[in-house]
Amino acid sequence: MSFAGKITRGGVVVGQRGVSTPRPGRRPMPSHQPEIDWQHVAIFAAGLAIGVTVGAGTALLLAPKSGRDTRRSIARKGRRLRSRTHDAWDDLRDELREAASRSGKSLKSVLRRRQQQPDDVDELDEREMSA
Numbered sequence: 001m002s003f004a005g006k007i008t009r010g011g012v013v014v015g016q017r018g019v020s021t022p023r024p025g026r027r028p029m030p031s032h033q034p035e036i037d038w039q040h041v042a043i044f045a046a047g048l049a050i051g052v053t054v055g056a057g058t059a060l061l062l063a064p065k066s067g068r069d070t071r072r073s074i075a076r077k078g079r080r081l082r083s084r085t086h087d088a089w090d091d092l093r094d095e096l097r098e099a100a101s102r103s104g105k106s107l108k109s110v111l112r113r114r115q116q117q118p119d120d121v122d123e124l125d126e127r128e129m130s131a
Contacts (some may be wrong), residue, residue: 063070 065073
């Protein structure tokens with residue numbers, strides 16, 4: 001197998017069997033992935049946990065209502081949301097059924113007309129298709 005030219009990857013000329021030699025004037029790219037500094041990850045996780053704890057404590061201290069009132073308010077809003085979404089799904093279902101019924105009726109009428117006119121099967125009337 002032969003080819004014309006050299007194979008390069010990121011400024012490094014790759015010879016046979018993956019042996020790489022750097023081009024003159026360019027530094028070869030490192031072939032290994034950077035290592036994860038677990039100490040920085042642990043510091044970030046600890047900071048995140050402290051931030052969540054301080055935020056939750058502040059929210060509890062500065063809440064305008066008691067816990068019982070807040071739970072009742074959240075439950076009331078949840079019931080309202082559930083009834084609204086249930087009503088919306090019912091409305092959508094009714095509209096889809098009505099649209100399917102209309103399109104089914106118009107399709108049946110087009111098919112009946114086509115069966116009555118076997119000579120004109122290839123020609124479609126645009127008015128019938130758009131109805």
